[in-house]
Amino acid sequence: MPANTPRGYTYPLYGDTQNFPAQIQDLATDIDTDVDGLYDARAAALYAPTGVASFTGALALASGVTTTVTFDTELYDNANMVDIAGAPTDISIPSVGNYLISASVRYSTGAAGSCALLVISPGGFVNDVVSVTKLTNTAFPTSISAVALTRCTSTVENIRVQVRQLTGGAMTVTSVRLQVTKVAP
Amino acid sequence: MPAFTPNRNYPYSIPADPANVPEAIQALAEAVDADLQTLQSLVGPRPMARARGITPVVASGSVTTFNTMPMEVLDFNVGGAVSLPGDGTVQILSEGSWLGIASMSFPPSSGTLSGIRMTIIDGSNTEYADTSTNNFPVVPETQRTMGASGMAFFIPGVFDRTLLRAEVNRTAGGAAFTLRDHTLTLIRMTDGP
Secondary structure, three states: OOEEOOOOOEEOOOOOOOOHHHHHHHHHHHHHHHHHHHHHHHHHHHEOOEEEEEEEEEEEEOOOOOEEOOOOEEEEEOOOOEEOOOEEEEEEOOOOEEEEEEEEEEEOOOOOOEEEEEEEOOOOOOOEEEEEEEEOOOOOOEEEEEEEEEEEOOOOOEEEEEEEEEOOOOEEEEEEEEEEEEEEO | OOEEOOOOOOEEOOOOOOOOHHHHHHHHHHHHHHHHHHHHHHOOOOOEEEEEEOOOEEEOOOOEEEEEEOOOEEEEEEOOOEEOOOOOOEEEOOOEEEEEEEEEEEOOOOOOEEEEEEEEEOOOOOEEEEEEEOOOOOOOOOOEEEEEEEEEEEEOOOEOEEEEEEEEEEOOOOOOEEEOOEEEEEEEOEOOO
């Protein structure tokens, strides 16, 4: 009756029937499976699920209205997180874990007031991921960048970008970008 | 003539082989040893680096100027992640999706400044992070720092450069404006496409 090492490698005991070819094949196959799994684990660890989407058009934004950005371009996606055709407002979370999320948005020159970038996960473990508000610039477009580390506990979570301005006038939003990458299980 | 395992190609004896147990065990042991040595060489920290520029950059002349903020030193460079070609850019040395985090310091202005934008640019001249400010330090403050982050995909030899760019907007005839220390931290998030 052969025995196994803690990693599952099979070896014959003294009283076992001598069959060297079968026994060394068994051992070699066990090690093969184990080491191959280590190679796969290494590759997976370095291949973090990542999605990047952008909005390249021009979004007219009335004062005081919170608007969810609809992305039009998939820039990177190695885990089916971006679906421009089916769910263009979202980057979906493929598995439970901690995610690094960064986003940026550019507002046109506008009247004096404020503008904001909000990153949300509606109904998620952390609903309001990060938000940044800035004073608008009456002579120069205003860009906002934000980064956050958040926890996603469900694979039905979706990360979205919202924009909002309070100037009393109209503004245009361009160059929106959202990046989501998993950094830990 | 030994057979080989399906994944890692480890040799093992078959019944038709000569009965040479020591040689068969040695062949298997050496194959496993070499394979694990390869695996060990692949296991390392995630490639990451921080480049920094300390030489002030002066924005002058036109009302709007675009200045490359040159990267001059590497504060750390884990796993030989990047190099500095000497033209102010940072060269990415392994394929994947990288997170860039940038910062830039600026002093009080003389009142002729209307906006500063900082962008991180990839090898195809596309901005992948963007932030701006019109809120400037006032003496006795000495400086403020702005930050931005974003992700981009890099392929060595194809699209492998990234740089930090500052756009400075001043009123016509306004005084030159000096931008100070700036950093670009890069972390590889994915390995390959």
